[in-house]
């Protein structure tokens with residue numbers, strides 16, 4: 001609860017203060033109402049008590065909707081703050097291991113539930129429910145205190161009896177989502193939800209007839225969450241029986257004493273209401289909206305720390321001085337993987353040369369690219385730039401020195417010009433980059449997404465040309481190392497060879513690393529390296545490797561034969 005209160009305070013101090021004041025004010029009103037009713041009955045002159053009663057009644061009517069408004073606003077602020085924190089936690093770490101960790105993506109699903117509302121109401125809504133339940137619990141305590149002013153034991157007895165019920169119900173209302181089963185169901189529900197609503201999935205869902213499957217998966221996992229909640233929150237019968245007995249005795253005793261007490265009718269009316277109102281102690285504060293909200297706040301806190309830890313990379317202060325790359329006895333395993341992807345890899349890439357990397361699927365080509373971009377660090381060995389370990393370089397400067405077209409490059413839903421230079425560049429440079437890659441598909445200001453007014457979409461190959469233009473624009477801005485991971489896989493054969501030849505012309509002087517399965521492109525590189533079993537199996541120019549008659553030649557001949565046959 002402390003974490004939650006702290007999160008409210010940080011979300012919006014003014015609203016949080018108003019929210020708590022309103023909780024307390026509203027909690028006091030039922031006791032005040034009981035007192036005023038008693039006074040009205042007892043008083044000879046009814047004017048004062050009537051005004052008092054009317055004021056309390058009016059406050060009850062005004063404060064409740066006001067509290068509702070404040071709750072919704074505060075909930076929206078808290079929700080935005082949590083979203084900001086999650087986005088910062090995800091994008092902040094310099095590495096990407098935290099985004100690929102199964103444990104952390106599970107945690108992210110728990111944290112995001114406050115906003116998706118798959119297994120509970122979204123925060124803006126649940127804040128009102130939380131407010132109501134807190135008011136109720138505190139109002140019950142206020143009535144018990146009022147009752148204690150008549151007979152201390154009556155307040156204590158009824159207060160304790162209803163508190164016991166509170167614990168029973170609380171136990172039953174509490175549902176820990178922090179279990180592998182719940183996380184799994186939440187992730188599957190979120191995943192299938194995205195499949196249903198995101199356009200890229202829309203094609204396959206329809207073509208492969210997966211609509212029913214998607215709905216079934218979503219419903220199944222949602223139902224699973226409902227069942228798990230039901231199992232966790234079922235009332236235990238024996239506990240219920242005991243509590244009912246305690247309540248019957250306590251209430252019987254208090255009301256019997258009240259009935260037989262020789263006090264005035266007004267006093268009796270006040271304390272009878274207080275005795276009834278104490279029951280709110282049992283039911284307030286139990287609202288099922290509170291635990292999920294607390295868990296979302298806690299999960300966001302935990303993610304902040306754990307993502308920073310898992311995605312951390314050591315960062316030096318040296319400024320990169322050159323673009324020659326060297327892998328020295330590099331070994332690399334993904335976290336929790338039992339087999340290394342790279343194992344004793346040695347490779348020199350002289351500055352200003354181009355190197356193509358080939359190998360079967362899963363040989364570790366993209367992994368090599370990730371190490372050059374320093375998205376991961378080697379498990380052992382070093383990657384060096386001009387003889388300097390990348391770990392000792394200033395990371396921002398290093399990243400400014402490298403540009404890449406990744407296999408799964410991003411298709412930004414932004415204007416064409418921002419797709420070429422996301423952080424800005426002169427119009428002249430943007431146009432030059434687009435011209436060099438034959439990517440002038442739209443007006444510079446046209447958004448590359450059909451989801452926007454006047455927006456357009458591109459074909460796979462056209463998108464690749466735009467991604468190549470982005471890399472060229474980065475070279476213009478100072479990047480000296482260019483990494484291309486299957487950059488032309490979606491271009492037609494003629495376009496591919498032309499595009500790569502032109503790209504190399506425009507990046508003359510850069511160190512270029514190309515990953516490709518298309519040998520027409522590969523052969524244009526100064527040198528080619530065949531990756532096998534985590535090591536460099538062959539290294540040389542196209543002619544040298546063909547003459548060596550090894551793995552490269554086998555792969556090249558296979559592809560050439562297929563084209564000749566076609």
Ligand SMILES: Nc1ncnc2c1ncn2[C@@H]1O[C@H](COP(=O)(O)OP(=O)(O)OP(=O)(O)O)[C@@H](O)[C@H]1O
Nearest residue numbers: 100334337341359360361362363364365366367368
């Ligand atoms: N984030 C990851 N976590 C765990 N294992 C991974 C991860 N990414 C890749 N791998 C594994 O590492 C190995 C090498 O993958 P990588 O993507 O580097 O291969 P590749 O040579 O680029 O393959 P392809 O030609 O299919 O693109 C594969 O066995 C893959 O399953």
